[in-house]
Amino acid sequence: MQMRKETKLAISTAKKAGLMLKKHFGRYYVVKHKNKHDILLDVDVQADRLIRKELSKSGLPMITEESQHKSKAGSFWVVDPLDGSINFGNRIKDFAVSIALVEEGLITTGVIFIPEADELYHAEQERGAFMNNLKMHVSKKTRLSEAILSMTLSSVKHRREKELEIMRCIGERVINIRSNGSSAVSCSMLARGAFDCYLTVEPHFWDYAAGSLLIREAGGLVTDFEGREYCEDSRSLVIGNSSLHKQLRGMIKGLQVF
Template structure:
């Protein structure tokens, strides 16, 4: 993990976020049982939670409670604390749970800190990839301590674009139609199964763009800041911020074409 940099109070928040993500990542990497199974489902029978999601969220919330007892908290697996400091933590203990369940590498611990409603620190720690992205508001984005920038100067027809799919069958069908229409207009399309990592891959120039419908704040809070601090643009439907209706992140050249095209193709419907 990298050493935190930045002015107070961001330096302390980054230090806490990095440590929380590292501790959870160690637990998830080293403590994964060979017979890991599904502990619960959420929006559909294929939208799963494992016992390790629950253990990792408990570890993170416990650590944050010790280090920052006055802060608020929002976690994917149900953690919710109002707080009174102006800081709120947004955490996803495993972004890419199905990948983790199957032993694939594309999963990450996502930890973001908001100050008075604005995301100021983001950490996406991917133990199986052996890398960590982080960003501090106004200070750029880094992967393992090295500054990263999004890939510049790409036209849409040469763009490598990632997407994700909802776990509700009817929505997945509509999303498939968008992919069918988009595929002939781009270089190619990828699907990793982790919104946080897709956003970091846009930041690092491994993707030219990414879009998805149905994401939650814990899916993108950290990765959105990392992408923006790497020079990417992010948003929702034209004129709106990222949200459940649509999340788009891309280099400026691709974003200016991709977002209106997705609106035309109905990516925010379904």
């Protein structure tokens, strides 16, 4: 099946940005501290500029973590130029470039590149999800007690408090909890079945746009806590196969996180 030109552009752009980040791994400076749990690096800015230049060839607008401008109508790109800045700044290799295309409210292309692992993930709407061109599928586990729950702790204080409360309540019901510091890396691992399920609150669209399509195309469910399909305005996020997703939603109904 012929790959869309937009997907080809997203892939080539993610690779260029990722290779630039890899080249600068271990060599960077902090531009500013966004808050006590998050930083902006010079390579964040460089990757953002590179991606803007490449994606401008499509003629479509962009929203990124660094710009945070919203484009609700028509078609637009959603980009996180460096997801996992804290990891990058501490020489931890779990960081990624994330690019998604939204058309009339639907995420139609998702690309994530993890430079240090040389893993390229891509998905197109109703065409499946792939890692390095090999088709992926989410975990087939059906028991929450055997599942690895992934959560990415927010850098924002009130969000982090809610996520820690979820961890306290659900932690004993799963085999383990993983927090690797990058939403894009976590979504990639969920799409290929390395992690089994995922929860978070108040997700940023640029963190999950590409990853949510990867997971859906790999057979997973991506909704808010109420079961509504994930979108830009979602205030919560629960991910898993149909069985684990149902169990997680049942457990979080009684939690007062909003």
